Amino acid sequence: MKKPPLLLDFEKPLAELEERIQQIRDLAVESGENANVSDRIRDLEARATQLRRDIFKSLSPSQRLQLARHPRRPSTLDYIQAIADDWMELHGDRGGSDDPALVGGIARFAGRSVVMLGHQKGRDTKDNVARNFGMASPGGYRKALRLMEHAHRFGMPILTFIDTPGAWAGVEAEHLGQGEAIARNLREMFRFNVPVICTTIGEGGSGGALGIGVGDRLLMFEHAVYTVATPEACAAILWKDASKAPQAAEALRITAWDLKELGILDRLLPEPPGGVHSDPVGGANILKAALTEELEALLGMTSEQRCQLRYQKFRHIGMFLEGATPSSNGRL
């Protein structure tokens, strides 16, 4: 049986309405009075659709953050299994570890071999503990680099999926060079001569997200977020009060629309009504169609053009004033 989705506060009125519809339906089946209630059900369903649209249209950044972190939100492995025709997971950084918080392998996609990799959050509490809630260790970033290097050598496009609260902050991670591992990925990802497409599927948390986030194109789901620091951490540092996280989420400009405006995001992926967690198959189809299209466009370029595109994409991010003339590098 399908588990009922976990409810966020702002989803509750919708869930109540849907529950009432179901109750009426059940009653109708029991009493055999289908015809009498079908009008009423149709009316309620129309109201539910409208309510869903209204709720999801006007979400605040902190509500989007909740959606991005929704425990039922599809994960990297969910998407890979849904969009790849075939897939084999590959393990290990060849340096003594295999990080379950960052997974990857070779997939068949759009008629060719590609390397897919991404942060992996757990599907339940036990899985989450094993996968460290999607917070990768240095070994995870090194595994990703190894797989991307492989893709580069064998001419396979690289598709990465970003979904992490951030890179793991622990004693061992520091001793194994968390900073070095991320830094090296940032530099090397500029070197690969195959197409690189990065998609933020849920939570894009800071350097830990960027560690697999340097590509020709950045895609992002409608309710995904991408942040320089978690709003909680930002509130604790700048407001000296962690409870100001909603204000921080607002101020940090973390939504897909914000990133589009700042010239960082290339393509926003609309989610099915109610978010991808309420329709994972619909979400996967949207992702597959977009990746296929983007990949085709990138494959039409030479590797020099792609490397130049990737370099210029990041080279132009930023806003400043130069001399007396207010010039900006960004696309605001």
Add this chain to the structure above:
Amino acid sequence: MSLFDWFANRRKSPPIGQEQQEREIAEGLWTKCEQCGVLTYTKDLRANQMVCPECEYHWRVFSGDRIEQLIDPGTWQSLDEGLQPTDPLEFRDRKPYRDRLREYQEKTHLNDAVQTGIGQIDGEPTVLGIMDFSFMGGSMGSVVGEKLARAIERATKEGLSVIIICASGGARMQEGMLSLMQMAKISGALQRHRAANLLYIPILTHPTTGGVTASFAMLGDLILSEPKATIGFAGRRVIEQTLRQKLPDNFQTAEDLLTHGFVDAIVPRTELKATLAQLVRWHQPPQPSAPLVLSEPVPVVEGERG
């Protein structure tokens, strides 16, 4: 007055009183070491590049002082001085970002948290970037990213080595995702510099953390650090809170990183210029030497064998 009289007079004058001492510290004549408490004549401390002569404590230094310490006099040519930060997110925490910027600019006489330029280190032309912790904790926003990227690109074009003095709390939150992306931008510029087989040396100074550690601070062909500098990705307090355990004192120090293999050498500030000049010189492509002349083979005389 003869020298003897001078000594005699000096012996007569009472030892410096507590009050006078405090007044002279306040006037900046003397500086009390933050670590060992020993008083040093400020002029002497500055002459020793703000390193305590007693305990070798490395004081924080301004970017301008760094230029003086490292670059041969009269050879510094600064780059992109006119770049000014702006407020792309209209960010406001307890105070608007705009006001913070203005305050720091007034306090430090800098536009933002990095100075870049070209200068000679013992005659070796080099591109140098110096982060300044006194400007918003050396945080990296659009201006820091742009100035460093331009400086690195300039070095790639002119075939020069790059040296960056790191001192930063990480990405500047007030510019949001634009700050995070500077990590990638600078790393991309370093990739091209590296592909041209040019030398890059970051110098990690206290503190080098967060997004700076997770990008250009750790991308050196060689990585040097000042003694006792704090260097890390995640903040010590964050780790302590997450793990609910107290961390050892040497955690995330330069010395700790050295034992774990992430720093090539710890170099005291007083030796930094000489070390850098030597390293840059050692990486110069070999000069074309005189053609190798093969000498006539020497016939082996029978009797000389074994």
